[in-house]
Amino acid sequence: MASFTFTKSQLDSFLEEIVSNHCNSEFEVKDLKKLIPKGSKNKKVKDPNAPKRATTAYLIFMAEVRGKVKEENPNLKSNELSKIMGQMWRDMDSSDKKKYEDLAEKDKKRYKEEMESYSSSDSETEASDSDEKKVKKEKKEKKEKKKKDPNAPKKVTTAYFYFMAEVRDQVKEENPDVKPAERSKIIGQMWRDLEDKSKYEEMNENDKLRYKKEMEEYEASK
Numbered sequence: 709m710a711s712f713t714f715t716k717s718q719l720d721s722f723l724e725e726i727v728s729n730h731c732n733s734e735f736e737v738k739d740l741k742k743l744i745p746k747g748s749k750n751k752k753v754k755d756p757n758a759p760k761r762a763t764t765a766y767l768i769f770m771a772e773v774r775g776k777v778k779e780e781n782p783n784l785k786s787n788e789l790s791k792i793m794g795q796m797w798r799d800m801d802s803s804d805k806k807k808y809e810d811l812a813e814k815d816k817k818r819y820k821e822e823m824e825s826y827s828s829s830d831s832e833t834e835a836s837d838s839d840e841k842k843v844k845k846e847k848k849e850k851k852e853k854k855k856k857d858p859n860a861p862k863k864v865t866t867a868y869f870y871f872m873a874e875v876r877d878q879v880k881e882e883n884p885d886v887k888p889a890e891r892s893k894i895i896g897q898m899w900r901d902l903e904d905k906s907k908y909e910e911m912n913e914n915d916k917l918r919y920k921k922e923m924e925e926y927e928a929s930k
Contacts (some may be wrong), residue, residue: 727811754899759822762815765808766797771807772863780876781888791889796868799896822862861922867908 712854716843763771770793777796786794820895879891879898886894899905 719889759819759826759828762819763812765805765812768811768815769793769797769805769808773869776869784888788887788889792892795889795892795896796872799892799899800866800868804868808902859926860899861919864919865912867905867912868899870911871895871902871905 743793770790770899772788773793773796778784781789781792875895875898876891881892883894
């Protein structure tokens, strides 16, 4: 059966209302339920030990490019940055998206395997607000511990990113009153209309070799 938590003032108001409204009439449990303040039910908190859900290809892409997009647009709000990243994702070729789709598929398998081995007799338990805050704090601490190593090699830049970096200033100059998200649409259309992408694809391939070499050196230095 669900339990409820009241502050002293809530309890006083609650009892006063019962006395004033029901002292001369029949009183039933359903009347009591109507008087319970909204939000006083204890919330169910997800088991912090449960496996982390699988990440989608788009979220993996966002995690990779967020820092670069934020660096290039320091004055934009989070929702505006999300629009730019969303447009960038839509503008990407299926071949470029494959990298993230493969990573997402791999994460799905990881989640499935972890769920099969995961066992909990009570995966969702009722907890008070203080318990919920404790769980959130622990998750935040874990997240802070997983900060990226500043000495790790810079991620590979895609062909589209090279193209975007080259034409961004020109597009901004030609469209000074257009919002960043709209400029991203213009650049995306330019990329789709570009017949010869070999220059940027070659830059991407060279950067893959650079990344591979730096990762080998980085791993060896650990």
